[in-house]
Amino acid sequence: MQLSIKENACIAPYCSMKAGGNAKYLCFPESPDELKACILLMREKDVKTLILGNASNTLFSDEGYDGAVIFTTRLNKVEVFGEKITAECGVPLSSLAMAAAKESLTGLEFSYGVPGTVGGAVYMNAGAYGGEIADCFSEGLFLTPDLQEVVLTRAEMGFSYRKSVLSQNGYILLNAAFALRKGDPDKIRAAMDNFMRLRREKQPLEYPSCGSAFKRPPNAYAGALIEQCGLKGYAIGGAQVSEKHAGFIINKDNAKANDIIKLIDYVSDTVFEKTGIRLEPEIRIIRNR
Numbered sequence: 174m175q176l177s178i179k180e181n182a183c184i185a186p187y188c189s190m191k192a193g194g195n196a197k198y199l200c201f202p203e204s205p206d207e208l209k210a211c212i213l214l215m216r217e218k219d220v221k222t223l224i225l226g227n228a229s230n231t232l233f234s235d236e237g238y239d240g241a242v243i244f245t246t247r248l249n250k251v252e253v254f255g256e257k258i259t260a261e262c263g264v265p266l267s268s269l270a271m272a273a274a275k276e277s278l279t280g281l282e283f284s285y286g287v288p289g290t291v292g293g294a295v296y297m298n299a300g301a302y303g304g305e306i307a308d309c310f311s312e313g314l315f316l317t318p319d320l321q322e323v324v325l326t327r328a329e330m331g332f333s334y335r336k337s338v339l340s341q342n343g344y345i346l347l348n349a350a351f352a353l354r355k356g357d358p359d360k361i362r363a364a365m366d367n368f369m370r371l372r373r374e375k376q377p378l379e380y381p382s383c384g385s386a387f388k389r390p391p392n393a394y395a396g397a398l399i400e401q402c403g404l405k406g407y408a409i410g411g412a413q414v415s416e417k418h419a420g421f422i423i424n425k426d427n428a429k430a431n432d433i434i435k436l437i438d439y440v441s442d443t444v445f446e447k448t449g450i451r452l453e454p455e456i457r458i459i460r461n462r
């Protein structure tokens with residue numbers, strides 16, 4: 174087994190924010206066995222590991238990561254069994270939605286255009302346009318921290334808004350099954366095209382970002398609160414609150430990761446001072462080595 178591993182490599186090119194320092198190792202396993210082998214190898218070296226998909230919701234500081242980042246993007250098999258679709262953890266959500274549409278299966282249209290992988294989406298219970306992963310997740314095969322394989326069903330996933338049990342138990346998703354329904358192929362395609370059009374219209378897709386920087390607070394919208402506080406367009410270094418969508422923090426001009434983090438903190442503090450509402454980052458920030 175020839176593992177693909179880079180040593181002391183910059184994380185930025187692999188993260189959708191295009192910022193962040195170096196990691197001790199970057200690993201790119203091509204199968205579940207290689208993924209396990211990467212973890213075992215790093216344990217032998219006494220190096221901590223972090224599993225990532227597309228890093229479209231993760232931001233590392235400029236100090237980087239004193240461990241191994243294992244990217245799952247090469248684990249990308251999809252299979253369809255009747256009304257069920259199974260996908261390895263590195264499958265991009267848009268490919269998953271397209272594979273479902275090809276079989277006239279409805280239920281995953283909302284995920285079309287979310288730039289994450291199945292693993293990141295299950296971890297985050299990703300959602301958009303009224304749908305979320307919890308709606309169609311059926312069961313998943315996971316690796317426990319002691320590298321045992323276990324199956325968790327939907328009921329065991331503790332799904333809530335942008336959250337699952339994975340943030341507590343440290344399990345790694347290897348593959349997931351989604352229960353869908355037969356639908357009208359034209360309607361499925363039209364819904365997907367519509368969601369993509371809305372994204373292009375409303376989101377600053379021309380700049381690197383991690384999508385919505387903050388979770389939606391109860392009974393309010395983060396973007397509206399940020400705009401109301403006069404922060405639309407506010408910048409620190411190359412990082413900016415998007416002028417197109419105030420809920421997005423973008424890497425406008427070669428931003429330092431630490432400027433992006435400072436801006437996230439500044440926006441959260443300013444909105445709290447002015448409205449009493451504390452915005453919680455939706456982006457997972459890895460602040461310390």
Ligand SMILES: Cc1cc2nc3c(=O)[nH]c(=O)nc-3n(C[C@H](O)[C@H](O)[C@H](O)COP(=O)(O)OP(=O)(O)OC[C@H]3O[C@@H](n4cnc5c(N)ncnc54)[C@H](O)[C@@H]3O)c2cc1C
Nearest residue numbers: 226227228229230289290292293294296299300301346384
């Ligand atoms: C332009 C843009 C638009 C976006 N729109 C949306 C949207 O509409 N809705 C939405 O919810 N999000 C959105 N996002 C955010 C992001 O794409 C989602 O949260 C996505 O689900 C993250 O997937 P990822 O593979 O990139 O996760 P990563 O950032 O790689 O990881 C996120 C978390 O998941 C964990 N993780 C990753 N893979 C696994 C695995 N196999 N097993 C266990 N844990 C794992 C990581 O450790 C990390 O904690 C958007 C982002 C961008 C840049």
